[in-house]
Amino acid sequence: xxxxxxxxxxxxxxxxxxxxxxxxxxxxxxxxxxxxxxxxxxxxxxxxxxxxxxxxxxxxxxxxxxxxxxxxxxxxxxxxxxxxxxxxxxxxxxxxxxxxxxxxxxxxxxxxxxxxxxxxxxxxxxxxxxxxxxxxxxxxxxxxxxxxxxxxxxxxxxxxxxxxxxxxxxxxxxxxxxxxxxxxxxxxxxxxxxxxxxxxxxxxxxxxxxxxxxxxxxxxxxxxxxxxxxxxxxxxxxxxxxxxxxxxxxxxxxxxxxxxxxxxxxxxxxxxxxxxxxxxxxxxxxxxxxxxxxxxxxxxxxxxxxxxxxxxxxxxxxxxxxxxxxxxxxxxxxxxxxxxxxxxxxxxxxxxxxxxxxxxxxxxxxxxxxxxxxxxxxxxxxxxxxxxxxxxxxxxxxxxxxxxxxxxxxxxxxxxxxxxxxxxxxxxxxxxxxxxxxxxxxxxxxxxxxxxxxxxxxxxxxxxxxxxxxxxxxxxxxxxx
Amino acid sequence: xxxxxxxxxxxxxxxxxxxxxxxxxxxxxxxxxxxxxxxxxxxxxxxxxxxxxxxxxxxxxxxxxxxxxxxxxxxxxxxxxxxxxxxxxxxxxxxxxxxxxxxxxxxxxxxxxxxxxxxxxxxxxxxxxxxxxxxxxxxxxxxxxxxxxxxxxxxxxxxxxxxxxxxxxxxxxxxxxxxxxxxxxxxxxxxxxxxxxxxxxxxxxxxxxxxxxxxxxxxxxxxxxxxxxxxxxxxxxxxxxxxxxxxxxxxxxxxxxxxxxxxxxxxxxxxxxxxxxxxxxxxxxxxxxxxxxxxxxxxxxxxxxxxxxxxxxxxxxxxxxxxxx
Numbered sequence: 097x098x099x100x101x102x103x104x105x106x107x108x109x110x111x112x113x114x115x116x117x118x119x120x121x122x123x124x125x126x127x128x129x130x131x132x133x134x135x136x137x138x139x140x141x142x143x144x145x146x147x148x149x150x151x152x153x154x155x156x157x158x159x160x161x162x163x164x165x166x167x168x169x170x171x172x173x174x175x176x177x178x179x180x181x182x183x184x185x186x187x188x189x190x191x192x193x194x195x196x197x198x199x200x201x202x203x204x205x206x207x208x209x210x211x212x213x214x215x216x217x218x219x220x221x222x223x224x225x226x227x228x229x230x231x232x233x234x235x236x237x238x239x240x241x242x243x244x245x246x247x248x249x250x251x252x253x254x255x256x257x258x259x260x261x262x263x264x265x266x267x268x269x270x271x272x273x274x275x276x277x278x279x280x281x282x283x284x285x286x287x288x289x290x291x292x293x294x295x296x297x298x299x300x301x302x303x304x305x306x307x308x309x310x311x312x313x314x315x316x317x318x319x320x321x322x323x324x325x326x327x328x329x330x331x332x333x334x335x336x337x338x339x340x341x342x343x344x345x346x347x348x349x350x351x352x353x354x355x356x357x358x359x360x361x362x363x364x365x366x367x368x369x370x371x372x373x374x375x376x377x378x379x380x381x382x383x384x385x386x387x388x389x390x391x392x393x394x395x396x397x398x399x400x401x402x403x404x405x406x407x408x409x410x411x412x413x414x415x416x417x418x419x420x421x422x423x424x425x426x427x428x429x430x431x432x433x434x435x436x437x438x439x440x441x442x443x444x445x446x447x448x449x450x451x452x453x454x455x456x457x458x459x460x461x462x463x464x465x466x467x468x469x470x471x472x473x474x475x476x477x478x479x480x481x482x483x484x485x486x487x488x489x490x491x492x493x494x495x496x497x498x499x500x501x502x503x504x505x506x507x508x509x510x511x512x513x514x515x516x517x518x519x520x521x522x523x524x525x526x527x528x529x530x531x532x533x534x535x536x537x538x539x540x541x542x543x544x545x546x547x548x549x550x551x552x553x554x555x556x557x558x559x560x561x562x563x564x565x566x567x568x569x570x571x572x573x574x575x576x577x
Numbered sequence: 578x579x580x581x582x583x584x585x586x587x588x589x590x591x592x593x594x595x596x597x598x599x600x601x602x603x604x605x606x607x608x609x610x611x612x613x614x615x616x617x618x619x620x621x622x623x624x625x626x627x628x629x630x631x632x633x634x635x636x637x638x639x640x641x642x643x644x645x646x647x648x649x650x651x652x653x654x655x656x657x658x659x660x661x662x663x664x665x666x667x668x669x670x671x672x673x674x675x676x677x678x679x680x681x682x683x684x685x686x687x688x689x690x691x692x693x694x695x696x697x698x699x700x701x702x703x704x705x706x707x708x709x710x711x712x713x714x715x716x717x718x719x720x721x722x723x724x725x726x727x728x729x730x731x732x733x734x735x736x737x738x739x740x741x742x743x744x745x746x747x748x749x750x751x752x753x754x755x756x757x758x759x760x761x762x763x764x765x766x767x768x769x770x771x772x773x774x775x776x777x778x779x780x781x782x783x784x785x786x787x788x789x790x791x792x793x794x795x796x797x798x799x800x801x802x803x804x805x806x807x808x809x810x811x812x813x814x815x816x817x818x819x820x821x822x823x824x825x826x827x828x829x830x831x832x833x834x835x836x837x838x839x840x841x842x843x844x845x846x847x848x849x850x851x852x853x854x855x856x857x858x859x860x861x862x863x864x865x866x867x868x869x870x871x872x873x874x875x876x877x878x879x880x881x882x883x884x885x886x887x888x889x890x891x892x893x894x895x896x897x898x899x900x901x902x
Contacts, residue, residue: 103862103865104636104639104640104643104853104854104857104862104865105635105636105639106630106631106632106636107632107633107634107635107636107637108633109631109632109633214629218629369613369614370613370614371613371614371615371616371619372613373613373615373619373620373623373822374615374616374619374620374623377619377622377623378619417858426629426630426631427630427631523613523614523616543616543618543619544618544619
């Protein structure tokens, strides 16, 4: 044959940055207008892949929270009185605009969050639009949702979202709130405020009445001020269990309705009769999707001892093909860690794993010199007693444990303070049903992992939180029932 | 059909964990049914996800040349004539008459009675002549007839034999019959490399395709091949990905490397590049060579040539700037 190079090197295939126009500075979005913070405070949002400053963003303080809640309260009267079909029109319009602007939003999200464009393009953005479409459909059918003939909204919802899926978490919060007739004040995470501010622009583009959606970028104190605000009727929080507990304490004794979606330490259980090649893909998706910065990540691999060696060989071979690097490159599988702080946390927990005697293996890949990066890593020889088997790492670190029998698998899977997600891999349908029934986790995937759909409720057991988002169940959190 | 001398495939497996798998119909069946199952949704999702790789500029140029060099340029029609086969041979040797740096195709693939003509047409080049045989495409003939078909093609100078398996026997669960037939054909093929066609569209399930792949490899196939191109569903990214996993696993267990040939339905450069990505990220770089991976195709070549010209000149030329054969 012709003398061809012996390796197939993929040339860089970067998505164009020019599809998104990031302004040098952004204000708070209150009552349909962008405004500076009352005390003039700002903070910077950086790209975690390059540490480049993307924009300066106004930082909301107590006075801004007051103003935003007031605007939302004022808007609530008319918004909640609209017929459901009218509210649906706005939501459908927002969904369509998101689809139209999805390339721009995907690039923006990748820049601000560090996750690969492949994910923002193929997972985040399609799910965001789907979520708005789905809840738009419910807006005029609330009387048929199983919460009485004419369920009423709660009022003003104070919502605080995390940085791992900035726009998707916004959609999970805002779509059901608006569909049910509530108005919202939402605080995006301090490391990823930009897509929420672009969403504010989309609200204006859709002609959404002023004050129905208010966006207040800021740090934890902004979130605390919002959730504690006396005129907020409903608090929805997605984030760490520690902050969730703090919010629960703040809200104790008030009549505010609360839903919390917190941490997780999901077990991905692989039985000896599993479809091995697909299980390997599911393990990869389970823990390396979004660099493992996923609350429902399958961060504990529970593998039947009889196939441990075979499975780990396959897994390591597969991990060696992961492409880590420029998140804007369409061929990148693993992007950057969201912040220096998160990278430090992951690094510290991985060091604890080594110190406690677990065996560390990292995929052989070169890490870029600037930005925040962590190579896909797995720990073997892990037992239930290891920190890496108990604490949520929220990074690309997989702990591998073994089991001998289905009973042991279930016992180990449930032996955690969390209960958000779990996966079962077996070709035996009866085993899937039997094991799923015994797992105390809000979502149990069978022969797949990290599959999301707006029609499916999502939420946790135990310290993973309470309340459900998504599906018909997701309406309940925003209705006075 | 028991053989007196150990079949080439079997000899290679001596001393490996697979040595006794084909000792009896029962052991073979137990082995095949003990292979890990295939989750269809997961397999197709993985194939689709690899299909989103973005292959540009230098990578695309590499992939196009590699794909051209991997084509088994095929004509398998009742209407085939010596003239048609000569034209195909000339095209295989010089795919693009305006650019002699264009790689040759790996082979031309014809019916057995056209092998001699094809050999003449590619004489002096390293283009191989592959012949379908064994009562292609249905394979519904007595074993003696199939073997005569093979010997005839080999005698006429075929470098490679593309056989079809007995899908009826496979679907009836008679795996040993399928195995022994491949062993017999392998023997009749002598020095010619043997490609074993499963007709995946007729096997229908991915579990069946995985089992057929292992039967073929155990029996000494040099290549496992998806399809004849004569049924509704031919090569797909998913069934090819599955077969690439099979050859990867087989080499890991035995040290024996087996090639893969998707055939039928691959018509565009974009498709071909997706298959090469599957090879690269599943079986690995060792298979990125026309000794180990082939495309069974005809119209694919012209699309690759047009894309090659586009990369070289920066503009699309059009179908009149490649030869119609």
